[in-house]
Amino acid sequence: MINTQKLTIQEASKLIAEKKISAVEITQSFLERAKKLNAKLNSFITICSDEALKQAKKIDELISDNQRLSPLAGIPIAVKDLFSTKGIKTTAGSKVLENYVPAYSATVVKKLLDENVICIGKTNLDAWGHGSSGENSDFGPTKNPYDLERVPGGSSSGSGAAVAAGQCLAATGTDTGSSVRLPAAFCNLVGLKPTYGLVSRSGVIAMASSLDSIGHLTKTVYDNALVLNTTAGKDFFDSTTQEKKVGDYTKNINRGVKNLKIGLPKEYFGNLDKDIKEKTLAAVKVLEKLGAKIEEVSLPHTKYGVATYYIIQPSEVSSNLARYDGIRFGFGRENFGEEAKRRIILGTYTLSAGYYDAYYLKAMKVRRLIKEDFEKAHKKVDVIICPTSPTLPFKIGEKSDDPLKMYLSDIFVVNQNLAGVPSLNVPCGFIDNLSKSSGVGLPVGMQIVGPHFSEELLYQVGYAYEQETKFYERRPEL
Amino acid sequence: MNYEPIIGLEVHIELETKSKMFCSCSAGYFNAKPNTHTCPVCLGLPGAMPVANKKAIEYAQKFGIALGCDLRLKSKFDRKNYFYPDLAKGFQISQYELPFSHKGAIEITVDGKVKRIGITRAHLEEDTGKLTHAQIKGKKVTLIDFNRSGVPLLEIVSEPDMKSALEAKAYAQKLQQIARYLKVSSADMEEGSMRIEPNVSLRRVSKSQRAKVSKLPDYKVELKNINSFRFAQKAINFEIERQSKLLDKGEKVSQETRGWNEKENKTVSQRSKEEAHDYRYFPEPDLPPLSFTSSRKAEITMTIPELPDEKFERFKKQYKLSQVDAQILTADQKIADFFEEANKAYRKKDPKKVANWITGELLRRLNEQGKSISEIELLPASLAELLYLIDKGDITQNQAKEVFEQMIRIGKGAQLVIKTLGVQQMTQLDLQKLVNKIIAQNNKAVDDFKVGKVASLGFLIGQIQREAKGQADANLAKNLLLEKLKK
């Protein structure tokens, strides 16, 4: 029997290639798990049973034909419901698109399907990507598999929950200002926010065009690198992509961290939960033991990140959501949820006559300074390590009444989007869950941040740390 | 109180590229069934992203240079945000801050006077879909066709340098001519590949003051729904008069947009002035900025053909043509080319004669047959050949005109048409024989002529012509007849 909780892509791939399990078998196991837990977790908006089994059968035929297939062939993955999937409902987590069926697929989806992955379903999310907890979905909040009363992080909430709960082996996500890394941190997963422009945004419902980064979540670092091999690369349909991908992100993954220079930005270690700080610094100590050199760096404009982000992002959101007028598809604008309306109004205001210079233009200038902070730091060190979230996964409903409070919790994650740099969240420990008498505890994650297009290096650092600690082995009790 | 009209023109020209501005849908949408030239990008589907058409950018820059503009070395696209059913994305990708070209000027000629009209800017943007209004089952609806959505448009904004409707018309026609010379657009008002929006205001000018001393007016009225040069003229003139009347009464003219109403021959207010649009421009994040090397201008300039003004001057000088002839011949670049080719092929080197045949016969026949020069198969060398045959004496001038009409109609050369029609000029010998025969057969008329009845000569010539079936050269016939009659 397939242990969907423990299996990794690396293992599954081997089993499939060795014909020890069939694509249909593995698909059935994960479909079953997906369906069984969905009522509890609300991680999926759509489960694609028929299509998945059809794909699986096709792949088994290719395998029995002794066709040489990609390492992702037969691997069950989930797709965040922000990615257009041809012929399959794509809602963006919003009532506005409740009935929308795209006529085309996102480039990333096409690429993954070309590698013969199995699409288990479309995952739940904060509507339009607006949120860091998973509570802003028009289809109900997603729960954290490690504690069903807590948030899984957002906006790729369903993706995080689905991978953590063993409903799929990987899930795509988008990260505009947290949305892959926070769910990764809250759900004990490896989540990559790639360099802006490394992975195509074509077909992904746009949130903030100059900030959206197309990433994914997996249990392990190796799995994550394997998926990036497929998703990365210049795309004709996305003018902001570049051909900067590395041939194989897994090739040198076990290079280790000897003599690697790791920077700790002082601005990230001030105001945060003391347990999280402890876990993060402990993780850094592990890397030091493995041969890395640690030094303090400064990213002086860090504190302006949230303000800068919450001007640029809503401005672009207000423009990107203008096409939802209910004429060519979807329902009318009265169906936008509260958070979407808030951001549209804020963004329309900051772009409006008389305010553009003071807000958007000013923010784009500060943004340059934030980018330069990272460039200067990366001249001194190879990678930067910092916490992902200032708090542990909080209880559902705890923060949702105060939008500003919610926005402020993005403080450690928005600057990377502003600078366009890649950031990899890796699990770095667990903290006792005080609201549960026993159990696994609550996950903590940390970010490994590098210069533009340094994903290969981030994986090497993450892998070295992960193999020492193996936090991915601690699965949720479901 | 005297008023001086201050007129500017905003002209949109649809560029004739194969594909649309930001997607690969075919841009040749004219007459296609609705919504058959769309894709996720131009339909504004969720997740679709723009990819800029290199050729459209080239055309835009080419046009800018032809308009005497400075080419910007750094440029970008911006989003112009507003809601309207024909605007799929809820924003139009246009250029606001850094248009490709700016600060140019062209010359127009009105009533023999040459005037310089400044060009503020020329930028690239995408077209919207098309709306039609209908009533379906008793309900008023608007129908939308997105075939046109995303087609590349060049927007050319003039300085408010025009002072009359005639000048505005001349300016618009000049732009049309340049567009066609550059082969970047059909620039057809009827097909919608050229659209004009004049803006009109009046400045008070007292008789004693010089115009340049008074301030520019603090308002301007934009005119829309104009689909011909004729209507543009009418609308502008109507506006000038309407505004004069208001100002005479001491009233203020509202800043607004007015539409031209064809049926009632007047402009009608379209929007209240309160609704000034806030387009919330910001740089298009999905399209990286563009930068050009300084040699780019030289590169593009090399691709620009001789422009109308240059050709006009050269034709006058090189072929010693009159102002009028040169203007007619250079109005359409294809006619100009035809003229030069025909002239080259015509050994005798008589450009004036070739010009006359084109302005007199060719253009007239094309008009009659409802064709344009590109629709006929007539070769310039064929005209030259025809002229040569006239010179040789194989056919008469009049016969040649008939032959030419057929040549235009069926696209065949002179020799073939002549043979087909059986047109031939009678040889002198045969004509002499005919003259003798007619004299012999018409004794009475001959006698009448000899006693002084001049009309009889006409009668005899007529008989000769009838018998000759138009193949007799009139002058020669007359001379031979007179010679014979004198004896």
Place this chain on the structure above:
Amino acid sequence: MPKAKIDIEHVAKLAVLKLSAEQQRKLEKQLTEILSYIGQLEEVNTKNIEPIGQITGLENVTRDDQSAPSLSQETALKNAPRFYNGYFEVDAVFTENSPE
């Protein structure tokens, strides 16, 4: 930075969003707070700093002028709530209100 006083009704109109009086009131309060927070950017010295364009410095991305097949009319209209004879259909709008 301008004084953070936002005319929600006007902005909602620009954004084509209908808000109840209660929603307007709530939004005004929340956004005033947010804008106030955002105001701290004023302290950052950005004199002589160019606004950032493409974050990775990419420039000059264009494509050749080639056409490719379009969607069929049926596909284009597939998600439309109202359509008629190959057109998308909406309640009548009057050209008088066209911004263009």
